[in-house]
Amino acid sequence: MCLAIPALIKTINGQQAEVDIEGVTRGVSLQLTPEARVGDYVLLHTGYAISIIDEAEAEETMKLLKELSEAN
Amino acid sequence: MKFVEEYRDPDLAKKLLERIHKNSRKSIRLMEFCGGHTVAIFRHGIRQLLPDTIKMLSGPGCPVCVTASADLDKAIALADMKDVIVASFGDMVRVPGSYSSLQKAKADGADIRIVYSVQDALAIASENPGKQVVFVGIGFETTAPTVAASVLQAQTEEIVNYSILSLHKICPPVMKAILDLGEVNLSGIICPGHVSAIIGSHPYQFIPDHYGIACAVSGFEPLDILLAVDMLVGQIESGQPRVEIAYRRGVKPEGNTQAVKLMESVFEVSDANWRGIGAIPASGLRLRGEYGKYDAEKRFEIEPGPAIEPKGCICGSILRGVSTPLECRLFRRTCTPESPVGPCMVSSEGTCATYYYYQGS
Numbered sequence: 001m002c003l004a005i006p007a008l009i010k011t012i013n014g015q016q017a018e019v020d021i022e023g024v025t026r027g028v029s030l031q032l033t034p035e036a037r038v039g040d041y042v043l044l045h046t047g048y049a050i051s052i053i054d055e056a057e058a059e060e061t062m063k064l065l066k067e068l069s070e071a072n
Numbered sequence: 073m074k075f076v077e078e079y080r081d082p083d084l085a086k087k088l089l090e091r092i093h094k095n096s097r098k099s100i101r102l103m104e105f106c107g108g109h110t111v112a113i114f115r116h117g118i119r120q121l122l123p124d125t126i127k128m129l130s131g132p133g134c135p136v137c138v139t140a141s142a143d144l145d146k147a148i149a150l151a152d153m154k155d156v157i158v159a160s161f162g163d164m165v166r167v168p169g170s171y172s173s174l175q176k177a178k179a180d181g182a183d184i185r186i187v188y189s190v191q192d193a194l195a196i197a198s199e200n201p202g203k204q205v206v207f208v209g210i211g212f213e214t215t216a217p218t219v220a221a222s223v224l225q226a227q228t229e230e231i232v233n234y235s236i237l238s239l240h241k242i243c244p245p246v247m248k249a250i251l252d253l254g255e256v257n258l259s260g261i262i263c264p265g266h267v268s269a270i271i272g273s274h275p276y277q278f279i280p281d282h283y284g285i286a287c288a289v290s291g292f293e294p295l296d297i298l299l300a301v302d303m304l305v306g307q308i309e310s311g312q313p314r315v316e317i318a319y320r321r322g323v324k325p326e327g328n329t330q331a332v333k334l335m336e337s338v339f340e341v342s343d344a345n346w347r348g349i350g351a352i353p354a355s356g357l358r359l360r361g362e363y364g365k366y367d368a369e370k371r372f373e374i375e376p377g378p379a380i381e382p383k384g385c386i387c388g389s390i391l392r393g394v395s396t397p398l399e400c401r402l403f404r405r406t407c408t409p410e411s412p413v414g415p416c417m418v419s420s421e422g423t424c425a426t427y428y429y430y431q432g433s
């Protein structure tokens with residue numbers, strides 16, 4: 001029920017945006033993430049972007065995962 | 073899919089599992105709070121891959137499952153009213169209430185619409201000015217801000233035939249309630265990822281501080297969950313429980329402050345009834361007084377009568393992590409996803425449905 005999936009913002013028109021999810025275009029509301037910009041990935045939940053995916057943090061986590069598995 | 077595939081890397085998962093096997097010495101019990109985590113853990117077979125020292129329990133994090141029969145009866149009573157359209161998320165429609173379900177009410181002629189987003193409910197209201205549209209507001213902090221946004225939108229667009237039956241619940245108080253019940257001896261909690269995308273990680277701080285229990289906020293891919301388990305093992309083995317985030321790409325410690333502000337402007341905290349747990353103080357959300365006209369409980373006189381629970385169903389103790397579906401006499405016999413007796417079998421992320429689909433027979 002709290003499912004949210006990554007979606008790439010293609011266009012923004014006011015508080016509405018069009019996002020791409022694996023080649024499928026959908027309309028989403030940006031009411032909860034007004035600072036989102038075209039090119040951002042957002043977490044999409046029931047038609048609303050609930051957070052902007054932090055790409056730098058994603059890279060950090062990947063680095064951490066690799067370090068932890070190498071430190072074995 | 074970007075931000076999904078890379079967190080399913082089998083090689084990294086294997087190495088992380090080896091690390092967990094090496095580091096986990098104490099016998100510990102971890103609860104995944106969120107139903108989405110339960111599904112991910114079963115789908116990827118994570119329980120079987122963890123060392124014997126780690127026992128995983130499922131918690132009350134399925135909003136459909138924790139909705140009390142009495143509250144569901146209110147939605148059904150509303151659907152039975154003349155000129156009322158009830159809009160609801162799909163899973164809710166099949167949950168049996170005391171005497172009926174929204175699905176049965178629909179078969180008997182009630183106008184019930186399944187929606188994917190609360191925006192769809194708002195659209196139904198503007199297309200049907202002669203009817204009242206009531207949205208069954210279920211969900212935790214992930215969903216409540218979207219419903220709050222719809223109320224503000226209704227106000228701006230002057231949609232007057234729209235209201236909410238707010239059955240929303242919030243997570244930290246039920247975590248506290250479960251810990252206070254003392255029925256499950258937990259060492260760590262995998263905190264919900266998308267609830268935390270909204271509220272952040274600070275609201276869990278009382279868990280290590282007051283209960284000495286480790287916390288890690290997790291995403292929903294296998295590597296996210298393994299990283300959270302690794303963090304919990306690290307905290308527990310070192311005797312230093314705290315709140316860590318294994319899902320930093322989606323969750324900031326402070327959460328989504330804009331969404332919280334919006335949610336708090338429309339809703340205020342209230343007591344709420346949880347299936348299997350009962351009333352928990354300050355664990356629900358109701359519309360603030362100034363939005364009273366969007367509150368279905370104020371707009372309509374709802375008298376559903378006394379509630380009864382499905383006979384033989386042990387959803388309540390499953391939601392508290394005390395029992396597993398295998399201990400329910402009805403599991404797989406009378407109760408299946410096609411013909412569910414209780415909500416934990418209806419919801420796609422209910423613990424009973426998850427056991428049914430992923431736990432062999």
Ligand code: SF4
Binds near residue numbers: 385397414418
């Ligand atoms: S198997 Fe069915 S009857 Fe048993 S606890 Fe689960 S939902 Fe209830």
